[in-house]
Amino acid sequence: MKIYNTLTRKKEEFVPIEPGVVKMYVCGPTVYNYIHVGNARPFVVFDTLKRYFQYKGMEVKYVQNFTDIDDKLITQSIEEGVTVKEIAEKYIDEYMTDAKGLNIDEASIIHPKATETMDEIIGFIKDLEDAGYAYAVNGNVYFEVSKVRNYGKLGRKNIEDLVSGARILVNDEKKNPLDFTLWKVKKPGEPAWVSPWGEGRPGWHIECSAMIRSLLGETIDIHAGGSDLEFPHHENEIAQSESLTGKPFANYWMHNAMINTDGIKMSKSKKNFFTVRTVAEEFDLEIVRFFLLSSHYRSPINYSRKIVEQSKAALDRLYKSKYQMQHLMGLELPETDDLAAQVKAEASQFVSRFVDAMEDDMNTADAISVMFEAVKYANTHLSETSSKESVQALYDALMEMGGVLGILYREKENLGLDIQALIDERQAARKNRDFARADEIRDQLKAEGIILEDTPQGVKWRREE
RNA sequence: GGCGCCAUGGCCAAGUGGUAAGGCAGAGGACUGCAAAUCCUUUACCCCCAGUUCGAAUCUGGGUGGCGCCUCCA
Numbered sequence: 001m002k003i004y005n006t007l008t009r010k011k012e013e014f015v016p017i018e019p020g021v022v023k024m025y026v027c028g029p030t031v032y033n034y035i036h037v038g039n040a041r042p043f044v045v046f047d048t049l050k051r052y053f054q055y056k057g058m059e060v061k062y063v064q065n066f067t068d069i070d071d072k073l074i075t076q077s078i079e080e081g082v083t084v085k086e087i088a089e090k091y092i093d094e095y096m097t098d099a100k101g102l103n104i105d106e107a108s109i110i111h112p113k114a115t116e117t118m119d120e121i122i123g124f125i126k127d128l129e130d131a132g133y134a135y136a137v138n139g140n141v142y143f144e145v146s147k148v149r150n151y152g153k154l155g156r157k158n159i160e161d162l163v164s165g166a167r168i169l170v171n172d173e174k175k176n177p178l179d180f181t182l183w184k185v186k187k188p189g190e191p192a193w194v195s196p197w198g199e200g201r202p203g204w205h206i207e208c209s210a211m212i213r214s215l216l217g218e219t220i221d222i223h224a225g226g227s228d229l230e231f232p233h234h235e236n237e238i239a240q241s242e243s244l245t246g247k248p249f250a251n252y253w254m255h256n257a258m259i260n261t262d263g264i265k266m267s268k269s270k271k272n273f274f275t276v277r278t279v280a281e282e283f284d285l286e287i288v289r290f291f292l293l294s295s296h297y298r299s300p301i302n303y304s305r306k307i308v309e310q311s312k313a314a315l316d317r318l319y320k321s322k323y324q325m326q327h328l329m330g331l332e333l334p335e336t337d338d339l340a341a342q343v344k345a346e347a348s349q350f351v352s353r354f355v356d357a358m359e360d361d362m363n364t365a366d367a368i369s370v371m372f373e374a375v376k377y378a379n380t381h382l383s384e385t386s387s388k389e390s391v392q393a394l395y396d397a398l399m400e401m402g403g404v405l406g407i408l409y410r411e412k413e414n415l416g417l418d419i420q421a422l423i424d425e426r427q428a429a430r431k432n433r434d435f436a437r438a439d440e441i442r443d444q445l446k447a448e449g450i451i452l453e454d455t456p457q458g459v460k461w462r463r464e465e
Numbered sequence: 466g467g468c469g470c471c472a473u474g475g476c477c478a479a480g481u482g483g484u485a486a487g488g489c490a491g492a493g494g495a496c497u498g499c500a501a502a503u504c505c506u507u508u509a510c511c512c513c514c515a516g517u518u519c520g521a522a523u524c525u526g527g528g529u530g531g532c533g534c535c536u537c538c539a
Contacts, residue, residue, distance in 0.1 A: 156468055157468060158468085300532065300533080307477065320503075363479075
């Protein structure tokens with residue numbers, strides 16, 4: 001598989017450290033509020049990557065942290081009038097609800113929390129201090145950027161440019177304006193942990209380095225996150241970890257592009273965000289997942305209601321074909337026929353092309369287009385005269401592809417027996433040209449929110465929206 | 466100002482040297498007691514100007530426009 005590595009700005013063949021095992025880390029949410037669609041993108045995108053690795057038979061050790069101590073949590077706790085811990089617990093729960101709706105496979109994700117990794121974080125800072133990369137001033141500990149060669153290698157920055165940018169906050173304690181905080185001294189009323197430098201809490205960047213070291217080791221295969229984290233967050237993680245171990249921190253860096261609202265990056269601070277929760281009030285979150293995967297993860301996408309509606313219509317097309325094939329499988333079909341061999345060959349071609357797309361830096365947009373081609377083929381070639389073998393082959397292919405992307409998992413609900421009886425009665429009435437009775441039944445069901453459609457493939461029903 | 470990325474039909478979006486995938490919307494057709502839906506078919510010379518090449522959306526240079534980061538939004 002080819003993966004675009006931000007470190008080298010090239011697509012590279014992915015070779016895991018240990019054959020058959022992928023160790024990956026994704027920067028998770030700061031749990032001080034609901035996540036928005038922009039936050040959700042990396043979670044969905046890299047969940048899909050994980051699914052694909054698993055599909056290929058690889059074992060994936062996948063870590064995604066919760067930042068549960070931070071200025072924003074403190075601010076939010078004051079606003080809501082509860083403790084920081086309660087804020088964290090609340091929004092972790094809310095994250096889990098959204099993740100479930102987005103069909104993120106939480107069962108195979110390890111979620112460390114900063115507050116539960118405190119020993120490792122403090123140990124990491126201590127190690128940096130002992131190794132001469134960190135210095136303490138008045139209970140604060142800073143990382144000394146000038147001690148690191150190649151600082152800026154990920155973000156393609158050089159120190160002179162950054163300093164001359166002069167937009168960095170002046171801080172008298174720092175030896176160099178670029179030095180960043182590893183440990184913050186406690187302020188009155190704030191949660192704090194005991195450390196060699198006094199009571200305080202960890203800085204912004206150290207938790208990821210510490211979690212990775214303790215859960216995945218010194219070198220991991222893939223480190224992923226939003227492209228906005230490239231600098232300084234990921235740069236600083238590299239500085240922290242590589243200065244300590246002298247080894248590569250992550251072999252592949254993957255960054256998803258941003259989600260925009262009217263062309264501007266969706267973010268809490270710009271107040272142009274849509275929370276996943278808000279969107280869920282109107283749309284099934286599977287649509288959002290589909291939307292997020294329908295363009296390449298490294299392309300910026302614009303979020304709008306119109307686009308979500310387009311995604312809904314597109315996803316519906318896939319579902320209709322799925323349901324139609326299920327309908328056919330429920331019929332008395334011959335086991336096989338002359339066409340079966342060809343249909344099976346086509347089905348495996350679709351899967352093969354789907355895999356090719358995924359192999360190419362996870363091109364989910366292209367992969368989805370293969371699903372639509374498979375659907376068109378099924379719609380065109382399958383009917384009530386097809387064989388079980390043919391229908392099953394295309395159905396399996398479609399579901400296999402959908403499974404990798406984490407979509408197309410819903411099942412059509414069963415109608416109650418009494419309703420099915422009404423539909424049957426209406427069919428009988430239509431056959432006898434008793435259209436008055438037929439329309440009466442149709443109106444009756446419509447009043448119950450069930451819409452009947454007489455199609456060439458038989459009577460179909462759907463829930464009114 | 467510095468660094469990086471991007472620009473494909475009404476909307477969305479693949480495609481990195483050989484004469485433009487796919488979806489939505491639109492149009493036409495099929496089907497149909499009606500209604501609705503469904504199914505099929507169908508619509509582009511790829512921001513502009515030079516250049517390289519037998520040949521470029523795809524490579525190079527310039528221009529225009531947009532975005533991200535350099536500001537603890539993560």
